[in-house]
Amino acid sequence: MDFEDMRQFRQLCARPERICWVVAEYRGQRSICPLGWKMWTSGNPPMMAISVAPQRFTHDLIANSGEFVLAWPGGDLAEATLYCGTHSGRTYDKFAECKLTALPAEQVKAPLIKECLVNLECKVVNKMTTGDHTIFAGVIVAVHVTSPSGKLLLSIDEHFGYDFLLQKGGYRFGVIK
Amino acid sequence: MDFEDMRQFRQLCARPERICWVVAEYRGQRSICPLGWKMWTSGNPPMMAISVAPQRFTHDLIANSGEFVLAWPGGDLAEATLYCGTHSGRTYDKFAECKLTALPAEQVKAPLIKECLVNLECKVVNKMTTGDHTIFAGVIVAVHVTSPSGKLLLSIDEHFGYDFLLQKGGYRFGVIK
Numbered sequence: 001m002d003f004e005d006m007r008q009f010r011q012l013c014a015r016p017e018r019i020c021w022v023v024a025e026y027r028g029q030r031s032i033c034p035l036g037w038k039m040w041t042s043g044n045p046p047m048m049a050i051s052v053a054p055q056r057f058t059h060d061l062i063a064n065s066g067e068f069v070l071a072w073p074g075g076d077l078a079e080a081t082l083y084c085g086t087h088s089g090r091t092y093d094k095f096a097e098c099k100l101t102a103l104p105a106e107q108v109k110a111p112l113i114k115e116c117l118v119n120l121e122c123k124v125v126n127k128m129t130t131g132d133h134t135i136f137a138g139v140i141v142a143v144h145v146t147s148p149s150g151k152l153l154l155s156i157d158e159h160f161g162y163d164f165l166l167q168k169g170g171y172r173f174g175v176i177k
Numbered sequence: 178m179d180f181e182d183m184r185q186f187r188q189l190c191a192r193p194e195r196i197c198w199v200v201a202e203y204r205g206q207r208s209i210c211p212l213g214w215k216m217w218t219s220g221n222p223p224m225m226a227i228s229v230a231p232q233r234f235t236h237d238l239i240a241n242s243g244e245f246v247l248a249w250p251g252g253d254l255a256e257a258t259l260y261c262g263t264h265s266g267r268t269y270d271k272f273a274e275c276k277l278t279a280l281p282a283e284q285v286k287a288p289l290i291k292e293c294l295v296n297l298e299c300k301v302v303n304k305m306t307t308g309d310h311t312i313f314a315g316v317i318v319a320v321h322v323t324s325p326s327g328k329l330l331l332s333i334d335e336h337f338g339y340d341f342l343l344q345k346g347g348y349r350f351g352v353i354k
Contacts, residue, residue, distance in 0.1 A: 001317075001318070001319065001320065002319070002320055002321075005320040005321060005322040006223060006317075006320045008322045008325040009249075009295050009297070009320050009322055011325075012249070012294070012295060012322075012325070012327070012329055013195065013249070013295075013329065015349075016193055016339070018190065019350075036217075037216045037217045037218060038216055039214045039215055039216040039226070039228060040213075040214045040228065041214060041228040041307040041308065041310050041312055042228075042307050042308025042309045042310050043308070043309055043310075044308065044309055045308050045309075046183060046308075047307050047308045047310075049216070049226070049228070049307060049312060051216060051217065051218040051219070051226070072186075072189070072190070074352065075340070075342050075350075075351070075352040078342045078343040078350040079343065081350065082343065082345055082348055082350075085348075117189070118186050118189060118190075120186070125307070125308075126305045126306065126307055127305075128303045128304075128305050128312075128314065129303065130218040130219050130224050130226060130302070130303055130314040131218065131219025131220070131221065131222050131223075131224045131302075131316065132219050132220055132221055132222075133218050133219050133220075133224075135218055135226060135305075135312065135314065137305065137307040137312065139308065140178075140183075141178070142178065142179070143178065143179055143182040143183045143186050144179075144182060145182040145185045145186055145189070148185040148188075148189070150189070151352040151353050152189055152190065152352065152353075153342075153350055153351075153352060154339070154350065154351055154352060154353070155348070155349065155350060156339050156341070156349055156350065156351040157349065161338035161339070162193070162331070162333050162338070163252070164333070165252050165255045165330075166255040166256065166259065168259055171259055171262075171332070172192075172332065172333055172334065173196070173252075173255040173258065173259075173330055173331065173332060173333065174252070174330075174331055174333040175251065175252040175328040175329065175330060175331060176328050176329075176331070
Protein backbone atom coordinates (compact mmCIF):
# COMPACT_ATOMS: atom_id res chain seq x y z
CA MET A 1 0.00 0.00 0.00
CA ASP A 2 1.29 3.44 -0.97
CA PHE A 3 0.40 5.54 2.06
CA GLU A 4 1.01 8.87 0.36
CA ASP A 5 -1.38 7.88 -2.44
CA MET A 6 -3.95 6.81 0.17
CA ARG A 7 -3.63 10.15 1.98
CA GLN A 8 -4.12 11.99 -1.30
CA PHE A 9 -7.15 9.90 -2.23
CA ARG A 10 -8.78 10.43 1.15
CA GLN A 11 -8.35 14.16 0.68
CA LEU A 12 -9.73 14.09 -2.88
CA CYS A 13 -12.71 11.99 -1.88
CA ALA A 14 -13.71 13.41 1.50
CA ARG A 15 -15.71 16.51 0.64
CA PRO A 16 -18.31 17.71 -0.14
CA GLU A 17 -20.22 15.18 1.97
CA ARG A 18 -23.78 15.50 3.23
CA ILE A 19 -24.07 14.90 6.96
CA CYS A 20 -26.87 12.91 8.51
CA TRP A 21 -27.64 12.16 12.13
CA VAL A 22 -28.34 8.62 13.18
CA VAL A 23 -30.81 8.65 16.05
CA ALA A 24 -31.36 5.46 18.02
CA GLU A 25 -33.14 4.38 21.19
CA TYR A 26 -33.18 1.21 23.25
CA ARG A 27 -34.78 0.66 26.65
CA GLY A 28 -35.04 4.36 27.45
CA GLN A 29 -31.49 5.21 26.35
CA ARG A 30 -31.09 7.29 23.23
CA SER A 31 -28.41 9.12 21.32
CA ILE A 32 -27.51 11.02 18.16
CA CYS A 33 -24.50 10.16 16.01
CA PRO A 34 -23.65 12.43 13.03
CA LEU A 35 -22.02 10.62 10.14
CA GLY A 36 -20.92 11.01 6.55
CA TRP A 37 -20.50 7.32 5.72
CA LYS A 38 -23.93 6.45 4.29
CA MET A 39 -25.35 5.57 0.89
CA TRP A 40 -28.55 4.69 -0.90
CA THR A 41 -28.62 0.93 -1.32
CA SER A 42 -32.05 0.11 -2.80
CA GLY A 43 -34.65 1.95 -4.86
CA ASN A 44 -37.57 -0.40 -4.31
CA PRO A 45 -38.03 -0.74 -1.42
CA PRO A 46 -36.20 2.49 -0.59
CA MET A 47 -33.22 1.68 1.64
CA MET A 48 -30.16 3.40 2.98
CA ALA A 49 -27.02 1.86 4.46
CA ILE A 50 -24.88 3.44 7.19
CA SER A 51 -21.44 2.60 8.57
CA VAL A 52 -21.16 2.90 12.35
CA ALA A 53 -18.13 2.11 14.51
CA PRO A 54 -18.85 -0.51 17.22
CA GLN A 55 -17.43 1.69 19.98
CA ARG A 56 -20.08 4.33 19.32
CA PHE A 57 -22.87 4.39 21.91
CA THR A 58 -25.36 4.61 19.05
CA HIS A 59 -24.02 1.35 17.52
CA ASP A 60 -25.45 -0.90 20.23
CA LEU A 61 -28.70 1.06 20.43
CA ILE A 62 -29.22 0.25 16.73
CA ALA A 63 -28.01 -3.35 17.05
CA ASN A 64 -30.33 -4.01 20.01
CA SER A 65 -33.42 -2.18 18.77
CA GLY A 66 -33.10 -3.04 15.06
CA GLU A 67 -34.25 0.47 14.21
CA PHE A 68 -32.94 3.95 13.64
CA VAL A 69 -33.96 7.38 12.42
CA LEU A 70 -31.88 9.25 9.86
CA ALA A 71 -32.34 12.94 10.61
CA TRP A 72 -30.92 15.45 8.11
CA PRO A 73 -29.82 18.78 9.61
CA GLY A 74 -29.82 22.14 7.86
CA GLY A 75 -27.26 24.90 8.25
CA ASP A 76 -28.63 26.09 11.60
CA LEU A 77 -27.52 22.80 13.16
CA ALA A 78 -23.81 23.02 12.29
CA GLU A 79 -22.86 23.68 15.93
CA ALA A 80 -25.13 20.89 17.16
CA THR A 81 -23.57 18.53 14.61
CA LEU A 82 -20.12 19.36 15.91
CA TYR A 83 -21.27 18.83 19.51
CA CYS A 84 -23.00 15.52 18.81
CA GLY A 85 -20.03 14.25 16.81
CA THR A 86 -17.50 15.01 19.54
CA HIS A 87 -19.39 13.95 22.68
CA SER A 88 -20.61 10.51 23.71
CA GLY A 89 -24.25 9.75 24.43
CA ARG A 90 -23.01 7.55 27.29
CA THR A 91 -22.14 10.69 29.25
CA TYR A 92 -24.09 13.56 27.72
CA ASP A 93 -27.76 14.10 26.94
CA LYS A 94 -27.34 15.53 23.45
CA PHE A 95 -31.00 16.44 23.18
CA ALA A 96 -30.78 18.68 26.24
CA GLU A 97 -27.31 20.07 25.52
CA CYS A 98 -28.23 21.05 21.94
CA LYS A 99 -31.82 22.05 22.76
CA LEU A 100 -33.23 19.51 20.33
CA THR A 101 -36.87 18.43 20.36
CA ALA A 102 -37.60 14.70 20.21
CA LEU A 103 -40.89 13.91 18.48
CA PRO A 104 -42.55 10.48 18.45
CA ALA A 105 -42.05 8.54 15.20
CA GLU A 106 -44.80 6.52 13.52
CA GLN A 107 -43.15 3.16 12.93
CA VAL A 108 -40.07 3.05 15.17
CA LYS A 109 -39.31 3.83 18.80
CA ALA A 110 -36.36 6.12 18.08
CA PRO A 111 -37.49 9.75 18.04
CA LEU A 112 -37.60 12.20 15.16
CA ILE A 113 -35.69 15.46 15.58
CA LYS A 114 -38.10 18.36 15.12
CA GLU A 115 -35.33 20.82 14.16
CA CYS A 116 -34.05 18.65 11.26
CA LEU A 117 -35.23 19.22 7.69
CA VAL A 118 -35.91 15.56 6.97
CA ASN A 119 -36.47 12.51 9.18
CA LEU A 120 -36.44 8.96 7.80
CA GLU A 121 -37.73 6.09 9.93
CA CYS A 122 -35.69 2.97 9.19
CA LYS A 123 -35.88 -0.68 10.18
CA VAL A 124 -32.69 -2.74 9.94
CA VAL A 125 -33.12 -5.59 7.47
CA ASN A 126 -29.49 -6.66 7.20
CA LYS A 127 -26.11 -5.89 8.73
CA MET A 128 -22.50 -6.95 8.36
CA THR A 129 -19.08 -6.23 9.77
CA THR A 130 -16.57 -4.38 7.59
CA GLY A 131 -13.14 -3.78 9.08
CA ASP A 132 -13.61 -1.37 11.98
CA HIS A 133 -17.28 -0.55 11.27
CA THR A 134 -20.68 -2.23 10.96
CA ILE A 135 -22.95 -1.63 7.99
CA PHE A 136 -26.63 -1.44 8.93
CA ALA A 137 -28.97 -1.56 5.93
CA GLY A 138 -32.33 -0.01 6.79
CA VAL A 139 -35.57 -0.01 4.85
CA ILE A 140 -37.24 3.41 5.00
CA VAL A 141 -40.72 2.91 6.44
CA ALA A 142 -41.71 6.57 6.86
CA VAL A 143 -40.44 9.92 5.57
CA HIS A 144 -41.03 13.35 7.07
CA VAL A 145 -39.89 16.41 5.13
CA THR A 146 -40.27 19.64 7.07
CA SER A 147 -38.87 21.95 4.45
CA PRO A 148 -38.73 20.80 0.79
CA SER A 149 -36.66 23.86 -0.18
CA GLY A 150 -34.34 23.51 2.81
CA LYS A 151 -30.60 23.21 2.38
CA LEU A 152 -28.90 20.21 3.90
CA LEU A 153 -25.70 20.55 5.90
CA LEU A 154 -22.53 19.42 4.19
CA SER A 155 -18.96 18.89 5.21
CA ILE A 156 -17.08 21.09 2.72
CA ASP A 157 -13.55 22.09 1.80
CA GLU A 158 -12.15 25.37 0.50
CA HIS A 159 -13.72 24.93 -2.94
CA PHE A 160 -16.83 27.04 -3.14
CA GLY A 161 -18.44 26.16 -6.40
CA TYR A 162 -18.63 23.96 -9.47
CA ASP A 163 -17.79 24.19 -13.10
CA PHE A 164 -20.67 22.78 -15.08
CA LEU A 165 -19.64 20.24 -17.71
CA LEU A 166 -22.45 18.28 -19.28
CA GLN A 167 -26.19 17.73 -19.12
CA LYS A 168 -28.21 15.09 -20.89
CA GLY A 169 -31.61 13.81 -19.80
CA GLY A 170 -31.54 13.53 -16.04
CA TYR A 171 -27.75 13.49 -15.91
CA ARG A 172 -25.82 16.60 -15.03
CA PHE A 173 -22.09 16.65 -14.33
CA GLY A 174 -19.50 19.09 -13.07
CA VAL A 175 -16.31 19.40 -11.08
CA ILE A 176 -15.37 21.50 -8.09
CA LYS A 177 -13.88 24.83 -9.18
CA MET B 178 -45.24 5.96 3.22
CA ASP B 179 -45.76 9.54 2.06
CA PHE B 180 -44.61 9.40 -1.56
CA GLU B 181 -44.46 13.16 -2.02
CA ASP B 182 -42.17 13.42 1.01
CA MET B 183 -40.03 10.60 -0.42
CA ARG B 184 -39.77 12.38 -3.78
CA GLN B 185 -38.74 15.59 -2.02
CA PHE B 186 -36.14 13.79 0.08
CA ARG B 187 -34.63 12.03 -2.94
CA GLN B 188 -34.28 15.41 -4.60
CA LEU B 189 -32.73 17.03 -1.52
CA CYS B 190 -30.30 14.20 -1.00
CA ALA B 191 -29.25 13.28 -4.55
CA ARG B 192 -26.62 15.89 -5.42
CA PRO B 193 -23.81 16.76 -5.27
CA GLU B 194 -22.55 13.17 -5.51
CA ARG B 195 -19.10 12.02 -6.54
CA ILE B 196 -19.16 9.44 -9.31
CA CYS B 197 -16.90 6.40 -9.32
CA TRP B 198 -16.53 3.65 -11.89
CA VAL B 199 -16.60 0.06 -10.76
CA VAL B 200 -14.34 -1.98 -13.03
CA ALA B 201 -14.56 -5.76 -12.87
CA GLU B 202 -13.23 -8.73 -14.82
CA TYR B 203 -13.94 -12.44 -14.80
CA ARG B 204 -12.72 -15.08 -17.23
CA GLY B 205 -11.77 -12.58 -19.91
CA GLN B 206 -14.99 -10.57 -19.68
CA ARG B 207 -14.79 -7.09 -18.24
CA SER B 208 -16.93 -4.01 -17.82
CA ILE B 209 -17.23 -0.57 -16.28
CA CYS B 210 -20.22 0.54 -14.21
CA PRO B 211 -20.43 4.18 -13.03
CA LEU B 212 -22.20 4.62 -9.72
CA GLY B 213 -22.98 7.13 -7.01
CA TRP B 214 -24.07 4.67 -4.31
CA LYS B 215 -20.81 4.08 -2.45
CA MET B 216 -19.38 4.93 0.96
CA TRP B 217 -16.33 4.57 3.14
CA THR B 218 -16.97 1.74 5.56
CA SER B 219 -13.70 1.20 7.44
CA GLY B 220 -10.67 3.31 8.31
CA ASN B 221 -8.31 0.50 9.32
CA PRO B 222 -8.12 -1.46 7.12
CA PRO B 223 -9.30 1.08 4.53
CA MET B 224 -12.50 -0.21 2.96
CA MET B 225 -15.24 1.08 0.71
CA ALA B 226 -18.71 -0.37 0.13
CA ILE B 227 -20.64 -0.16 -3.14
CA SER B 228 -24.27 -0.91 -4.03
CA VAL B 229 -24.71 -2.69 -7.37
CA ALA B 230 -27.97 -3.92 -8.91
CA PRO B 231 -27.93 -7.68 -9.70
CA GLN B 232 -29.06 -7.12 -13.30
CA ARG B 233 -25.90 -5.14 -14.03
CA PHE B 234 -23.32 -7.07 -16.04
CA THR B 235 -20.68 -5.83 -13.62
CA HIS B 236 -22.53 -7.36 -10.66
CA ASP B 237 -21.74 -10.96 -11.58
CA LEU B 238 -18.19 -10.13 -12.63
CA ILE B 239 -17.62 -8.86 -9.07
CA ALA B 240 -19.54 -11.71 -7.43
CA ASN B 241 -17.59 -14.33 -9.40
CA SER B 242 -14.12 -12.79 -9.18
CA GLY B 243 -14.38 -11.38 -5.63
CA GLU B 244 -12.51 -8.30 -6.79
CA PHE B 245 -13.06 -4.89 -8.30
CA VAL B 246 -11.30 -1.66 -9.11
CA LEU B 247 -12.81 1.70 -8.13
CA ALA B 248 -11.67 4.18 -10.76
CA TRP B 249 -12.42 7.88 -10.15
CA PRO B 250 -12.92 9.97 -13.29
CA GLY B 251 -12.14 13.65 -13.70
CA GLY B 252 -14.12 16.20 -15.67
CA ASP B 253 -12.74 15.05 -19.03
CA LEU B 254 -14.57 11.74 -18.59
CA ALA B 255 -18.10 13.14 -18.21
CA GLU B 256 -19.11 11.88 -21.68
CA ALA B 257 -17.54 8.48 -21.03
CA THR B 258 -19.37 8.27 -17.71
CA LEU B 259 -22.67 8.92 -19.45
CA TYR B 260 -21.86 6.29 -22.09
CA CYS B 261 -20.78 3.63 -19.58
CA GLY B 262 -23.82 4.29 -17.39
CA THR B 263 -26.30 3.92 -20.24
CA HIS B 264 -24.87 0.95 -22.15
CA SER B 265 -24.41 -2.66 -21.04
CA GLY B 266 -21.06 -4.39 -21.01
CA ARG B 267 -22.89 -7.50 -22.24
CA THR B 268 -23.22 -5.86 -25.68
CA TYR B 269 -20.66 -3.08 -25.85
CA ASP B 270 -16.91 -2.94 -25.27
CA LYS B 271 -16.83 0.22 -23.18
CA PHE B 272 -13.03 0.37 -23.24
CA ALA B 273 -13.01 0.54 -27.05
CA GLU B 274 -16.08 2.77 -27.41
CA CYS B 275 -14.76 5.35 -24.91
CA LYS B 276 -11.09 5.00 -25.94
CA LEU B 277 -10.07 3.98 -22.42
CA THR B 278 -6.74 2.37 -21.65
CA ALA B 279 -6.76 -0.72 -19.42
CA LEU B 280 -3.59 -1.08 -17.34
CA PRO B 281 -2.66 -4.16 -15.33
CA ALA B 282 -3.33 -3.85 -11.59
CA GLU B 283 -0.94 -5.12 -8.91
CA GLN B 284 -3.19 -7.19 -6.67
CA VAL B 285 -6.35 -7.89 -8.66
CA LYS B 286 -7.18 -9.11 -12.17
CA ALA B 287 -9.57 -6.26 -13.00
CA PRO B 288 -7.72 -3.52 -14.88
CA LEU B 289 -6.94 0.02 -13.83
CA ILE B 290 -8.19 2.82 -16.08
CA LYS B 291 -5.24 4.94 -17.16
CA GLU B 292 -7.40 8.01 -17.88
CA CYS B 293 -8.90 8.11 -14.34
CA LEU B 294 -7.41 10.30 -11.62
CA VAL B 295 -7.44 7.59 -8.96
CA ASN B 296 -7.64 3.78 -9.09
CA LEU B 297 -8.30 1.68 -5.99
CA GLU B 298 -7.72 -2.07 -6.11
CA CYS B 299 -10.30 -3.81 -3.90
CA LYS B 300 -10.90 -7.34 -2.70
CA VAL B 301 -14.42 -8.25 -1.57
CA VAL B 302 -14.42 -9.29 2.08
CA ASN B 303 -18.16 -9.28 2.68
CA LYS B 304 -21.40 -8.81 0.78
CA MET B 305 -25.12 -8.75 1.47
CA THR B 306 -28.41 -8.26 -0.33
CA THR B 307 -30.36 -5.07 0.32
CA GLY B 308 -33.70 -4.72 -1.46
CA ASP B 309 -32.92 -4.44 -5.17
CA HIS B 310 -29.12 -4.12 -4.81
CA THR B 311 -26.12 -5.99 -3.41
CA ILE B 312 -23.60 -4.34 -1.13
CA PHE B 313 -20.02 -5.42 -1.80
CA ALA B 314 -17.57 -4.34 0.90
CA GLY B 315 -14.04 -4.23 -0.45
CA VAL B 316 -10.74 -3.81 1.34
CA ILE B 317 -8.45 -1.46 -0.56
CA VAL B 318 -5.23 -3.34 -1.27
CA ALA B 319 -3.57 -0.79 -3.58
CA VAL B 320 -4.05 2.89 -4.42
CA HIS B 321 -2.87 4.72 -7.52
CA VAL B 322 -3.27 8.49 -7.66
CA THR B 323 -2.35 9.97 -11.02
CA SER B 324 -3.12 13.57 -10.20
CA PRO B 325 -3.25 14.66 -6.53
CA SER B 326 -4.61 18.09 -7.51
CA GLY B 327 -7.14 16.65 -9.96
CA LYS B 328 -10.83 17.38 -9.66
CA LEU B 329 -13.19 14.45 -9.38
CA LEU B 330 -16.35 14.27 -11.44
CA LEU B 331 -19.59 14.93 -9.57
CA SER B 332 -23.24 14.65 -10.33
CA ILE B 333 -24.49 18.18 -9.59
CA ASP B 334 -27.69 20.19 -9.59
CA GLU B 335 -28.33 23.84 -10.39
CA HIS B 336 -26.67 25.07 -7.20
CA PHE B 337 -23.21 26.28 -8.00
CA GLY B 338 -21.61 27.01 -4.70
CA TYR B 339 -21.68 26.88 -0.92
CA ASP B 340 -22.24 29.24 1.93
CA PHE B 341 -19.57 28.60 4.53
CA LEU B 342 -20.93 28.21 8.05
CA LEU B 343 -18.47 26.92 10.61
CA GLN B 344 -14.93 25.63 10.99
CA LYS B 345 -13.39 24.07 14.07
CA GLY B 346 -10.40 21.75 14.08
CA GLY B 347 -10.72 19.46 11.10
CA TYR B 348 -14.45 20.12 10.77
CA ARG B 349 -15.78 22.54 8.20
CA PHE B 350 -19.44 22.94 7.37
CA GLY B 351 -21.57 24.73 4.81
CA VAL B 352 -24.75 24.52 2.78
CA ILE B 353 -25.42 24.78 -0.92
CA LYS B 354 -26.18 28.36 -1.93
